[in-house]
Amino acid sequence: MSVIVEAGPAGPGRIEDPPGDRRYLSVGPVDLETGGHLPDVVVAYESWGTLDAERSNAILIEHALTGDTHVVGPMGPGHPSPGWWEGLIGPGRPLDTDRFFVVATNVLGGCRGTTGPASAHPDGRPWGGRFPYVTTRDQVAVEALFADALGIDRWAGVVGGSMGGMRVLEWAVAFPERVAAAVALASTAYATADQIAWCHPQIVAIESDPDFQGGDYYGTGRAPETGLGIARRIAHITYRSDEELSGRFGRDAQTQLSPVGEGGQFAVESYLDHHAGKLAGRFDANSYVVLTRSMNSHDVGRGRGSVAAALATVTARTLVVAIDSDRLYPVRLSREIAEAVPGARLAVLRSPHGHDGFLLETALVGDLLREHLLPSGRPIG
Numbered sequence: 001m002s003v004i005v006e007a008g009p010a011g012p013g014r015i016e017d018p019p020g021d022r023r024y025l026s027v028g029p030v031d032l033e034t035g036g037h038l039p040d041v042v043v044a045y046e047s048w049g050t051l052d053a054e055r056s057n058a059i060l061i062e063h064a065l066t067g068d069t070h071v072v073g074p075m076g077p078g079h080p081s082p083g084w085w086e087g088l089i090g091p092g093r094p095l096d097t098d099r100f101f102v103v104a105t106n107v108l109g110g111c112r113g114t115t116g117p118a119s120a121h122p123d124g125r126p127w128g129g130r131f132p133y134v135t136t137r138d139q140v141a142v143e144a145l146f147a148d149a150l151g152i153d154r155w156a157g158v159v160g161g162s163m164g165g166m167r168v169l170e171w172a173v174a175f176p177e178r179v180a181a182a183v184a185l186a187s188t189a190y191a192t193a194d195q196i197a198w199c200h201p202q203i204v205a206i207e208s209d210p211d212f213q214g215g216d217y218y219g220t221g222r223a224p225e226t227g228l229g230i231a232r233r234i235a236h237i238t239y240r241s242d243e244e245l246s247g248r249f250g251r252d253a254q255t256q257l258s259p260v261g262e263g264g265q266f267a268v269e270s271y272l273d274h275h276a277g278k279l280a281g282r283f284d285a286n287s288y289v290v291l292t293r294s295m296n297s298h299d300v301g302r303g304r305g306s307v308a309a310a311l312a313t314v315t316a317r318t319l320v321v322a323i324d325s326d327r328l329y330p331v332r333l334s335r336e337i338a339e340a341v342p343g344a345r346l347a348v349l350r351s352p353h354g355h356d357g358f359l360l361e362t363a364l365v366g367d368l369l370r371e372h373l374l375p376s377g378r379p380i381g
């Protein structure tokens with residue numbers, strides 16, 4: 001099995017290690033929205049900058065589906081990839097560590113240190129297929145416990161894209177008094193039927209892989225890498241635009257053989273295969289399923305009257321960022337958020353990269369973050 005899964009240690013950790021390194025904090029037992037119970041949740045995180053005496057300069061970065069705490073920084077032990085928002089954190093950077101304490105947590109259910117399916121169940125074996133259903137609200141509830149443990153009553157900003165943007169919005173709705181500024185990129189206030197539909201064959205691909213073994217594949221020497229790879233191929237198409245894929249690959253052949261000849265392969269097929277293999281080598285299939293289901297659960301309006309009613313309670317200075325070529329989280333979903341949140345602003349980025357534009361257009365994203373997160377930023381209303 002080549003999947004790299006890091007399950008964090010049990011027990012408390014504190015902000016005492018070198019900046020940028022992953023650390024762990026136990027937030028204790030957590031009761032989940034749909035009735036599950038996790039007896040001891042550990043949150044993995046990285047941080048940059050210094051928390052001020054008032055604990056008022058903290059910015060929380062929320063990663064997307066297969067991201068993690070490594071927002072910036074080189075590859076290295078525990079970091080199979082360089083930072084996914086390289087250049088955005090540091091002195092004088094858009095997330096300016098001369099001013100802000102920037103912290104990124106790994107999401108509940110993930111596979112980079114926070115409690116997830118690969119973590120130990122109280123019986124000592126991995127949770128595996130027993131890992132409970134977690135919702136976006138559960139994930140944010142855990143992050144609120146994490147903030148409590150750090151003594152952060154109110155975030156100067158909560159920022160994230162895609163699945164991370166879901167948590168940003170849930171934070172702003174569930175804890176309006178705890179979020180001064182919010183930035184949700186390429187995201188939505190609720191998972192749409194189209195998004196849930198795209199997720200469905202991905203989950204089926206993983207769960208029908210014979211190596212999935214009901215989710216209890218840890219230690220068997222087999223993992224559902226084929227299913228996870230199929231899921232990534234499907235997902236990756238939705239993350240990029242027709243314009244980009246068609247312009248970049250056209251009808252090019254990958255191999256010497258013609259794409260229409262026997263054994264030939266289109267370049268775009270090879271590209272998807274490459275991304276499938278990369279993800280299968282760095283991500284846990286159980287986490288992929290758990291997190292995909294958590295995205296499907298996302299609906300800030302559930303039990304709160306309606307999506308619009310929930311968003312109307314937000315008091316954070318809110319910036320909503322959409323990518324004009326995003327076919328998975330189309331601009332209309334960001335517009336819905338901006339129209340419902342009091343005083344919110346909508347920025348639509350022009351990019352050929354589709355949904356992944358929030359990861360790739362770092363210069364544009366950085367400018368927006370720099371401007372919006374200044375404490376003197378535009379007040380709501």
Ligand SMILES: CC(=O)SCCNC(=O)CCNC(=O)[C@H](O)C(C)(C)COP(=O)(O)OP(=O)(O)OC[C@H]1O[C@@H](n2cnc3c(N)ncnc32)[C@H](O)[C@@H]1OP(=O)(O)O
Nearest residue numbers: 066067068070079080081084267268270271274282356359
């Ligand atoms: C720490 C961790 O575990 S992960 C943290 C980082 N990752 C994340 O957070 C997830 C978010 N990232 C992603 O989803 C994506 O990887 C992105 C958005 C970063 C990819 O963006 P891009 O830079 O545009 O990469 P792109 O889609 O062009 O793919 C480039 C890769 O495809 C390969 N490629 C390009 N064309 C082809 C082809 N025809 N055949 C095969 N491979 C190809 C390139 O060689 C390159 O390989 P490499 O990444 O192994 O160097």
Ligand SMILES: N[C@@H](CCO)C(=O)O
Nearest residue numbers: 064065066067162163
């Ligand atoms: N490329 C992103 C897409 C999800 O928003 C990821 O893998 O996390």
